[in-house]
Amino acid sequence: MKNYLFHVGIDISKLKLDVVLLDKRDTTIKEHFVVTNNSKGLKRMASLLKKCGIDFEQALFCFENTGIYTFPLSCFCFENQFDYWIVPAVEIKRSKGISRGKSDKSDAKDIAFYSIRHIDKLQLSSVPEKAIQQLKLLFTECEKLKKTILIFKTTKENEGFTASDVYKTVKAQNKKTIKFLEASLKVVEAKMREIVKQAPKLKRQFELIKSIKGVGEKTALYFIIATKGFEVFSSARKLACYAGVAPFEYSSGSSIRGGTKVNHMADKTMKSLLQMCALSAVKHDAQLKAYYLRKQDEGKNKMLVLNNVRCKIIGRIFAVINRDSPFVDTYKFVA
Template identity: 50%
Template sequence: MSHIHELKLSELPQDDFIELRLLLAEREKVVKAINLFAATAENKNYLPAQVLKTTLHHNKIIMAALSKQLKQIEKSVDTLIKRNDVFNHQDELLQSIPGVGRQTSIMFIAYTQAFTLFKTYHQFACFAGVAPFEYSSGSSVRGKTKVSPLANKKIKTALNMAALTAKKYDPQLKLYYDKKVAAGKNKMLVLNAIRCKLISRAFAVINRNTPFVNTLKAVA
C-alpha cells in the first residue's frame, strides 16, 4: 500500500488491436489443427495402406476446409492492416528488415500495440524471452547468461524463424553469425543475439520512421 501512488492504471487497447490479436489467435488454432491432421500421414510406413485409406481420405477433406478457412483469416488480417493507417505504415517499415516477414511484422504490431507499450527494444526483448540475463550470487558465484523462461512463446517462435531467415539472406547478420561461431560461440546463443538484433532494428525503423538500410551493402 505504501507504493500505491506509483500504480499506473492500464488502458484497454483499441478495438483494432483486440481484433488483430483475436485473428492471430484463431490463425494459430487453425495452423495447429492442420498440422495435427497432417501428422496422421506419418503412419503410412508403419501401417497397412488399406487401414489408413479411409482415415487419410477424411483428413484430406478436413485439411482442405481448414486451409480454406486459414486463407479467409489471413485475408481478414490483411484487410484490418490496410484499413488502419498506422498498422499499414508500420508493416511496410518492419518488412524492410531482412528476415522480418508478414507474420513477424504483424506480431510486432499486435504485441507492442503499434510500439506504444514498450519504451525500449530491450524491454520488448525481455517480454519475448530473448534478452540474456547473467546469473550471479554474491560476488564470487557466476554462471552462464540465460534467457528467462517467462516469455511470450508466440513472439519467441516468430523471432526464431525470422532469425534463421535473416542469418541466411542478410549478408551483415550472416557475417556476424559465421564470425561468432568460428570464434567458438554456442550457435544457439549467437542465434538468440540475432533475435535481439532484429528487435533492435524493428524499434529503430519505427522510431526513425524510415525503412531499414543495410550498412554493409552501403559500404560495399
C-alpha cells in the same frame, strides 16, 4: 505522478468481481463487496463506490491480467476515464511474500496494497484500438487452425502400414477436412491483411517492420499485436525482456559466477518467431551473416550468437518505427 487517495483492488473471475477499497491515509479495508462480471455489475460497482464517498479523480483501480475475463472491466474503466493499472498476476503473487490461506477477498486486498506500495512502478493501462483487438483474435484462430491441420495430417502416416481397405475408411474424410481447414486458414489470413490495410497507422508499421531482412508477415503482425501498435514498450530493451531474449547477469559474492543468460519468463510465441527471423537473417542479411560467422570463429556458442541476432532484430524494429522510415542496409556501402 498523481497522488492517489483511494486504491481499489479487484480480483477477477469468470462470473464475479471482488472489490476492495482502501484509503491511503488508513489502509484498513474501507469497503468490500462482490458484483457480477458484466455491464450491470460494473455499473453497480461504480454506484457502490460513489456511495462510499470516493472521488474517482483521486482513485486508482488495480487488477490482474486474467485474459478475456479482464476485458469488460478494462473497457468500463476506459470509457469512464478511470485511472486503471493492469498488473501481471505473477508480479503481485511474488510481491506478497510469505502468506497463508487464500480467498478472493484477500486477493483483492493484496492487489490494492500492491498499488499503494509499488506506486513508483505505475504504468496506466488503456484498451487497444479495435483493429488490434480484431488482429489478436484472428491471430489466435490462425494458430489454432495451423495446429489442427498438422494433427489431421498425421492420419496419412497410416498409409502403407495399415491395410488399404482399413485406411480407406478414413482417407476421403480426412482429405476433405484438411481441405476445409486450409481454406478457412486462407480466409483468416486474408481478413488480417484487410484489417491492416484499412488502418493507416498499422499499415505503415507493418510495412516498416517487413522492410527488415529476415522478418516476415507473421512476425510483423505479432509485433503490432503484442506492443499494441508500439504503445506499450518504450525501448527495445524492455521489449527484449518481454520476449525473453535479453541477457541478465547471474552472480553472487565470490562463489557464484553464472555468467549471463536469458530468463525463462517470456512471450514464447514472440521468442519462437524471433528465432526463425534470426535463422533467416544470418543467411540473407550480409551484415548479420558476417557478425554470426565472426562470433563463431571467436569460439562463441551458436545459440548465444543467435540470441544476439534476435536482440539486434528487435533493435532494428524499434529503430524503423521510431524513425518512421524503412530499414536501410548500410553494410552494402562498406568498401
